[in-house]
Amino acid sequence: xxxxxxxxxxxxxxxxxxxxxxxxxxxxxxxxxxxxxxxxxxxxxxxxxxxxxxxxxxxxxxxxxxxxxxxxxxxxxxxxxxxxxxxxxxxxxxxxxxxxxxxxxxxxxxxxxxxxxxxxxxxxxxxxxxxxxxxxxxxxxxxxxxxxxxxxxxxxxxxxxxxxxxxxxxxxxxxxxxxxxxxxxxxxxxxxxxxxxxxxxxxxxxxxxxxxxxxxxxxxxxxxxxxxxxxxxxxxxxxxxxxxxxxxxxxxxxxxxxxxxxxxxxxxxxxxxxxxxxxxxxxxxxxxxxxxxxxxxxxxxxxxxxxxxxxxxxxxxxxxxxxxxxxxxxxxxxxxxx
Amino acid sequence: xxxxxxxxxxxxxxxxxxxxxxxxxxxxxxxxxxxxxxxxxxxxxxxxxxxxxxxxxxxxxxxxxxxxxxxxxxxxxxxxxxxxxxxxxxxxxxxxxxxxxxxxxxxxxxxxxxxxxxxxxxxxxxxxxxxxxxxxxxxxxxxxxxxxxxxxxxxxxxxxxxxxxxxxxxxxxxxxxxxxxxxxxxxxxxxxxxxxxxxxxxxxxxxxxxxxxxxxxxxxxxxxxxxxxxxxxxxxxxxxxxxxxxxxxxxxxxxxxxxxxxxxxxxxxxxxxxxxxxxxxxxxxxxxxxxxxxxxxxxxxxxxxxxxxxxxxxxxxxxxxxxxxxxxxxxxxxxxxxxxxxxxxxxxxxxxxxxxxxxxxxxxxxxxxxxxxxxxxxxxxxxxxxxxxxxxxxxxxxxxxxxxxxxxxxxxxxxxxxxxxxxxxxxxxxxxxxxxxxxxxxxxxxxxxxxxxxxxxxxxxxxxxxxxxxxxxxxxxxxxxxxxxxxxxxxxxxxxxxxxxxxxxxxxxxxxxxxxxxxxxxxxxxxxxxxxxxxx
Numbered sequence: 001x002x003x004x005x006x007x008x009x010x011x012x013x014x015x016x017x018x019x020x021x022x023x024x025x026x027x028x029x030x031x032x033x034x035x036x037x038x039x040x041x042x043x044x045x046x047x048x049x050x051x052x053x054x055x056x057x058x059x060x061x062x063x064x065x066x067x068x069x070x071x072x073x074x075x076x077x078x079x080x081x082x083x084x085x086x087x088x089x090x091x092x093x094x095x096x097x098x099x100x101x102x103x104x105x106x107x108x109x110x111x112x113x114x115x116x117x118x119x120x121x122x123x124x125x126x127x128x129x130x131x132x133x134x135x136x137x138x139x140x141x142x143x144x145x146x147x148x149x150x151x152x153x154x155x156x157x158x159x160x161x162x163x164x165x166x167x168x169x170x171x172x173x174x175x176x177x178x179x180x181x182x183x184x185x186x187x188x189x190x191x192x193x194x195x196x197x198x199x200x201x202x203x204x205x206x207x208x209x210x211x212x213x214x215x216x217x218x219x220x221x222x223x224x225x226x227x228x229x230x231x232x233x234x235x236x237x238x239x240x241x242x243x244x245x246x247x248x249x250x251x252x253x254x255x256x257x258x259x260x261x262x263x264x265x266x267x268x269x270x271x272x273x274x275x276x277x278x279x280x281x282x283x284x285x286x287x288x289x290x291x292x293x294x295x296x297x298x299x300x301x302x303x304x305x306x307x308x309x310x311x312x313x314x315x316x317x318x319x320x321x322x323x324x325x326x327x328x329x330x331x332x333x334x335x336x337x338x
Numbered sequence: 339x340x341x342x343x344x345x346x347x348x349x350x351x352x353x354x355x356x357x358x359x360x361x362x363x364x365x366x367x368x369x370x371x372x373x374x375x376x377x378x379x380x381x382x383x384x385x386x387x388x389x390x391x392x393x394x395x396x397x398x399x400x401x402x403x404x405x406x407x408x409x410x411x412x413x414x415x416x417x418x419x420x421x422x423x424x425x426x427x428x429x430x431x432x433x434x435x436x437x438x439x440x441x442x443x444x445x446x447x448x449x450x451x452x453x454x455x456x457x458x459x460x461x462x463x464x465x466x467x468x469x470x471x472x473x474x475x476x477x478x479x480x481x482x483x484x485x486x487x488x489x490x491x492x493x494x495x496x497x498x499x500x501x502x503x504x505x506x507x508x509x510x511x512x513x514x515x516x517x518x519x520x521x522x523x524x525x526x527x528x529x530x531x532x533x534x535x536x537x538x539x540x541x542x543x544x545x546x547x548x549x550x551x552x553x554x555x556x557x558x559x560x561x562x563x564x565x566x567x568x569x570x571x572x573x574x575x576x577x578x579x580x581x582x583x584x585x586x587x588x589x590x591x592x593x594x595x596x597x598x599x600x601x602x603x604x605x606x607x608x609x610x611x612x613x614x615x616x617x618x619x620x621x622x623x624x625x626x627x628x629x630x631x632x633x634x635x636x637x638x639x640x641x642x643x644x645x646x647x648x649x650x651x652x653x654x655x656x657x658x659x660x661x662x663x664x665x666x667x668x669x670x671x672x673x674x675x676x677x678x679x680x681x682x683x684x685x686x687x688x689x690x691x692x693x694x695x696x697x698x699x700x701x702x703x704x705x706x707x708x709x710x711x712x713x714x715x716x717x718x719x720x721x722x723x724x725x726x727x728x729x730x731x732x733x734x735x736x737x738x739x740x741x742x743x744x745x746x747x748x749x750x751x752x753x754x755x756x757x758x759x760x761x762x763x764x765x766x767x768x769x770x771x772x773x774x775x776x777x778x779x780x781x782x783x784x785x786x787x788x789x790x791x792x793x794x795x796x797x798x799x800x801x802x803x804x805x806x807x808x809x810x811x812x813x814x815x816x817x818x819x820x821x822x823x824x825x826x827x828x829x830x831x832x833x834x835x836x837x838x839x840x841x842x843x844x845x846x847x848x849x850x851x852x853x854x855x856x857x858x859x860x861x862x863x864x865x866x867x868x869x870x871x872x873x874x
Binding site (some may be wrong): 048049051054055059086087088089094097098133157158160161164167168169170171174177269282283284285286287288289292293295296300301 | 398400402407408409411414483492497524546547550560563565566567569571589590591592593594595596598601602604605607761766796797798
């Protein structure tokens with residue numbers, strides 16, 4: 001089992017290298033072909049074209065694009081993604097500081113989505129070919145048609161303004177200082193034994209994570225429901241019924257385990273959706289993650305930072321795909337045979 | 339608060355529980371009691387005081403603000419919206435008063451030593467302390483204004499003080515700013531963008547990166563925490579030369595989304611929110627406990643015209659473009675009538691404003707001008723109209739309205755949505771494809787930063803590139819007679835409007851909503867400076 005897992009990870013890593021290089025090249029070239037001035041905010045109103053040219057040369061933007069790319073990729077391999085034009089800091093430092101917040105947000109968002117979608121998917125299956133099936137369909141369609149940023153605004157209005165029970169700005173309360181251990185607030189505060197502050201972090205995370213979860217959950221509900229419908233026609237279900245097992249037991253103990261496989265694939269594929277959703281959600285909630293950083297980078301045409309974040313997203317997607325592959329093997333015994 | 343919630347919950351289920359408890363098996367009953375106790379325990383731990391944060395704490399002010407600080411080196415960037423935070427942490431050599439009068443600050447006196455305006459003597463206050471307790475001296479001034487920009491060309495302060503050749507230190511509090519050419523408007527830059535004094539000793543010791551990580555200024559507040567993209571926490575500096583500010587802690591909540599800023603002030607979680615949508619401000623005005631302001635400030639909405647694009651080289655077409663715009667109607671439609679229509683590139687009350695000059699809205703005359711250029715409604719002139727969408731309030735909507743006004747007289751404009759960065763790139767490479775809608779910020783109100791920059795053909799973002807204007811602008815920027823300087827700028831203002839080298843539309847407006855208990859000071863340059871605020 002361990003060898004197989006290792007083999008999958010190794011295979012994925014090998015495949016990741018050309019993907020990363022290709023993506024870096026595409027992002028690099030596209031950013032440089034866009035008719036925008038990365039120095040727009042770096043020069044004062046009195047700057048002349050000569051000043052602009054001097055700064056362009058200083059930052060290396062005057063070199064041919066292929067040469068700029070070679071320099072960038074060589075430095076990137078050594079862990080140096082360059083300096084942010086806007087923030088005047090190394091890109092790596094900025095990304096590493098913001099990444100834990102996004103990982104935490106996406107992780108809790110995924111957890112919430114599963115808490116909503118697994119019972120939701122089972123319920124949707126239970127209602128299959130019943131009178132209330134249409135109601136469930138409408139509800140899922142309605143959930144699916146609302147994007148995460150709209151959920152964010154709706155949740156702010158409901159739980160922040162009309163019934164103000166949850167905070168909706170920042171990562172923790174104003175009086176809380178996060179200990180620097182892993183960067184994940186929930187874990188760090190728990191490790192520090194600060195339960196009150198931990199709840200503050202959780203309460204700040206609740207609405208942003210729920211915004212992501214509510215737009216992610218409907219997809220999982222649909223796939224899970226289809227999986228359960230397919231599983232219901234499998235011979236092992238009939239056998240279980242003949243053995244006298246209750247429908248509830250068959251559903252939760254046997255059908256769900258098999259129906260969840262395509263769901264896991266879908267979650268893996270769509271996990272990037274959570275990260276892209278985090279772009280706007282983090283901005284709306286003033287959540288200091290990579291999405292927020294990306295929005296600021298795009299606004300400022302901060303090319304090195306945009307490139308760095310694009311590379312990070314690619315790495316994350318490849319990692320998630322590898323995790324999905326491994327999970328698939330763990331759950332499906334048929335895949336373990338050589 | 340949590341007690342009330344539990345009481346209500348208990349009361350509502352009291353009867354049901356009484357009947358159920360008897361019939362429940364013992365282990366189920368025990369499990370429920372344990373769950374209840376756990377829930378109660380967790381409930382007491384929950385930070386309810388944060389959730390119900392509407393209670394006003396007069397020692398703290400949370401400000402919902404749209405932009406974050408990219409760097410804590412105040413000399414590195416010249417973005418106008420960041421200046422209020424920099425001024426709060428670093429203070430400034432001079433400062434503009436709420437009605438845009440240049441006032442002493444860290445520099446208590448300034449005077450020209452020669453009649454060519456090349457040697458400006460400044461006297462520093464002798465009671466200025468940096469946040470680490472060290473005293474500010476002229477060595478810090480020299481280091482910040484002259485030495486650093488010479489060593490690092492990327493620092494924006496170098497561009498703002500481009501003619502500053504040296505700083506001669508005469509004593510700890512006295513020095514001379516030496517300019518390479520006459521620069522009568524030099525003092526205004528001591529209260530403008532990127533010109534801040536940083537501690538030489540500290541910066542030399544920790545380096546720029548160390549400084550950015552832990553900045554030290556000499557302003558009324560010191561920076562205690564910055565969660566990038568989320569929050570900036572400032573604490574009152576009790577040794578500030580002007581006395582400790584009334585509000586002890588100021589928190590800038592970074593919220594780029596306007597609706598979220600509205601929600602923060604509406605829910606009481608922020609004491610002040612700025613740059614809100616006009617409609618939302620009008621809605622909030624009806625709420626108890628919230629005061630709202632919609633007020634004009636020193637920014638100008640304008641149309642800039644690329645002189646090298648046809649048919650903008652035709653003076654009749656330009657005149658028609660200008661004459662056919664009903665500026666008052668635009669102000670009423672998009673800015674509640676608060677934005678004052680302008681005929682020149684200066685706002686009312688600033689030194690180069692020309693109150694007697696009014697450029698008319700005259701559709702008949704516009705039609706006549708177009709006819710002189712060979713166009714009519716039957717044979718309309720086609721132009722491209724570049725507009726941003728969301729860079730300033732209602733920009734794109736205003737562009738669409740202007741297109742309709744032009745259409746009525748025989749101008750067919752096609753709107754092309756763009757971004758400020760794209761505009762800068764296109765202007766710099768001389769590839770602007772059409773007339774462009776822009777907002778021009780000038781926190782000083784001085785004409786050198788209005789017409790002096792807008793029509794300077796040598797600048798990288800120039801649109802109207804008439805090289806004949808360069809010597810005229812140079813003469814005005816070096817004119818030492820203040821009366822002549824202003825007369826010259828006013829003449830350029832009027833001529834540029836009459837000949838429609840650019841089209842001034844109206845004075846920009848900004849918005850604020852705040853807790854009625856707060857007494858903010860609203861500045862004509864739109865700055866948010868909490869050191870001047872207090873609670874009733």
